[in-house]
Amino acid sequence: MPKIQPGDLDRIGEKIKRTMLVREGAGRAKVTVHMGTCGIAAGARAVMKTVMDELEGRQVEDVVVTISSCAGLCSREPMITVELQNEPAVKYVDLTPDKAKRILIEHVLGGSIVAEYALAAGSERSL
């Protein structure tokens, strides 16, 4: 491998920035896909895949995607929770991959809540 130059450091860092963000639990936004049995049965895996693919396709680096279990509202699955830094969490219900894509573009990247899919702002304290 050729010797690296100072400018290469950032390039190497960028390559794995998403991974490091996951580790640091940091990032501009966090998207939690609820993957309880209910969520998975209602199609959470497809929602998850859409979210991941969209972020990848748009080369978004500062959004962390994670999963959690059933949010307690099984009839409204699939659900995701979107948390932008310094803003209250928003739960979305009855999702499809298309709806998830719109939330990703408008809320996660655009910053405005998609009110028609939203259940409520706020999230119960975890554990």
Place this chain on the structure above:
Amino acid sequence: MPHRANAMICTCTNCISNGSLQIKEALDAEIQRRGLQDDVLVVPTGASGLCVRGPILVVQPDGIFYQRLKREDIPHLVEEHLLKGRPVRSLMYVPPGEEAPIPELRAIPFFKDQRLVALRNRGMIDPDKLDEYIARDGYKALAKVLTSMTPDEVLATVKQSGLRGRGGAGFPTGLKWELCRQSDGGSKYVICNADEGDPGAFMDRSIIEADPHSVLEGMTIGAYAIGASRGYIYVRIEYPLAIERMEHAARQAYEYGLLGQDIFGSGFSFDIEIFRGAGAFVCGEETSLIASIEGRPPEPRVRPPFPVQSGVWGSPTSINNVETWANVPAILNWGSAWFSALGTETSKGTKVFSLAGNVHNAGLVEVPMGITLREIIYDIGGGIPGGKRLKAVQTGGPSGGFIPSHLLDMPVDYERLSEVGAIMGSGGMVVMDDDTCIVDIAKYFLQFTNDESCGKCTACREGSAVLLGLLNKISAGDGEETDLELLEELGEAVRDASMCGLGQTLPNPVLSAVRHFRDEYEAHIRYKRCPAAVCRAIISSPCQHTCPIGQDVPCYIGLIAQGRFGEAVELVRRENPLPGICGRVCTAPCEEKCRSGAGGGDAISIRALKRFLADHERAKGPALTPPAPPPRAEQVAVVGSGPAGLTCAYYLALEGYRVTILESLPVAGGMLATGIPDYRLPKEILQYDIDAIRRLGVEIKTNMMVGKDVQLSDLRDQYAAVFIATGAHRGLKLNIEGEDSPQVLDAVDFLRAVNLGRDVTIGNNIAVIGGGDAAVDAARVAKRLGKDVRILYRRTRAEMPAAKEEIEELDREGIEIQFLVAPVKALRHNGRLEGLECVRMELGEVDTSGRRRPVPVEGSEFTVAIDTLIPAIGQEPDVASFADGNGLKLSRWNTLEVDAETLYTGAAGIFAGGDVVSGPATVVDAMAHGKTAAQMIHKYVQGQPIVRHYGVTRPALDVDVVELTDAEIETLHKPEMRLLPLPERLGGLREVQLGFDAEMAVAEAKRCIRCDKETEE
């Protein structure tokens, strides 16, 4: 596409030895099996810090911290957390003394109070992946230095930062570099000293294992500043994983061009060699280290010249410690001002400590300089396990010193540590509880330095041997009064006359121990006591040595194990005239020191075994009292018939004296009869032991109050000597408004009235104030009288001084304890008590007793409706009736003053002991006083000098150890005490504990490991 979760599995040496590689394997397999390989990345990391809880797994991005993992936990963990998103609570960290786990690493007190600079990447990167180091700003400092800074600018930045050597001595790093830079010499060297050898220290190893590039980057920056082109990393061969990771890191750095020729195209070149040290402690000393690299015997040489002038191969060399190097990139990245904002005036930045010993959260901590020892030990370390007390903190390993617990609020920096006789050292911090013998530990360190002395200087070689010999002599019980002086004088001589740091600092553990724990040395030398019950040659066994009356526990337990109950009783009775009583209500300090109970095991039920013997004796017939000796003419009066008085009378009677006990109450026994309720100590048990004493000719006159029915001066005239043991029967006042109500009745008065069968009027709704045995006794008696009763205690359950098994019975009997509540005012209506105003408390700072001090919560006052208040917050002696005019002196606690060794009051012929001297203490302490008083009174009456002679503890008999079968070794366990069923308890005072039967007793006795028979290796 990146993974949505990272499973960071700790692969430090510690976690690996706890099986973390097998867990990683299981994780990989399970993730594969579940098809999660694209979702979850498994990352091996260096030490997380909480090494004692390993193996450790942290799942990111949520930072869920799992600990003490086992292979079989993994399938469940993967399914629940990684597949379904449900973190597994049962595998999380639970703080000591609490029940709810803390899921997130950053919320765990151990982690949240740390400040990571040198350890900035720990647990966040795979140490074998250079890219991950780079992604966390790695090598940016080097790039900045090589492309935009002159060596002088680098030197200036490091000097301004205030960074001092982390290897121990604290020499300013920037200055060392500057001196090296200014030295003449062709090629210059930098060396990373990773010859970490202090027992209990693992900072350097952890830094290299977790983040080797931080050291390489720091060294390269240093080399540039100094003008060095070569560097050595000197790692001891006992650190194979650190060596492996460092070699791998260096290979990668060479590949990327971060080491070698023309780094970053700057023209600066730097080469690294990893040197394996053979593990001699002296190699940590810089001139020895250099000799070792050069292939010479590792012996120090005189400085100057210092290595910065003439180091390896005669060239100027800067030797810095691993942690120092790891700090350098952070300083260059974020600036000297950022770094020097951390820490104290003289000590900047952070320090990594390896916290070890008797502390809950042993591990690696990085904290800002200036933090207090208390914060490190209690907030981060989680305090002392097993309800023990902190005795000392040892910093700096064999070169360091002991810091006693009263200096706990001292800020930690270089200067403050050396002021108290310790040193920062490389960061070893060993926490010691009260089961640690200071003499023993000093001996351990001296043994270490004596072994490791290279032998070049006579002062170090011979001095350490003589110091060790003195310590061995003291811990063998052969110490003499002059030994302490000799230790100090010789220690100072070794310090002054040794050439290198090893010899100069080896007396530190001894000198600081003598400085702060002189009384413990004196206990060994003068009294042949080892307070921690450790020094084998003195103690024989911890239980026997700890027993205030020297009961030969291992021998009588050994006899029980062989079924020789009669001989066992006889042995118990040699040192104890009240076995039935001690077998029930002794606080059993022996059990606290029992070796079987060490490290989380169950102590032998010594008290219950004694009770078994006493019950056996009672069932078989009259007590086995020794034959009465030929009578003497002299008579002795004993005032008070409690455990001190009875014991004194017994031993005087065995000497042939005619003894008369004067008791002010209608019954004999003192607190045994009037303070302890029947359900703990039935009257017939007390009577049985008292009758045995009477049979020796001791006369007990009840209803005889000294000062009223008979004068103390008359007793002095009529008897050859008088022993005062009137106890402490007056309850302490709460000092609150309304306490003078007739419905306020002290616990001692209440228990006495019930015990004597007197009429006592109490209401139906009772509050007892206090947390000691008297409070618990009063509450349980009131409950048995059919009353509604609760206990209010100003601290928490953990701090309650009452016996643990008694507190458990409170719960079972349905008596509520309200914790963290203190009374403020007794509320009255028309002169009758109708309520109690209370305030809630919270636990504040730890006080000198090692317990957290309760402080009132402002505005939290509330009212409890009660009709009777029973304070039980302590007792004091009441000597008003006889103290005056007899030459007796009172302390400020209203106790009688006596010579602590002989119990002589100084007033002719009058001795005193028990609670009237000590204040409220235990039955067995009072008995010990009685025993000593009998010996001293005998000397006094015979006209001999009143002095005590002290000897080491020795077994009374040679009792063989019972060989256990394999099945017994497997199955023996501490038996549950048989208890009276709950419905049979209320409405009466029947004994609750039912004791062991013969089979249980033999089985329990067999469990004794007979440490008295242990031979020195």
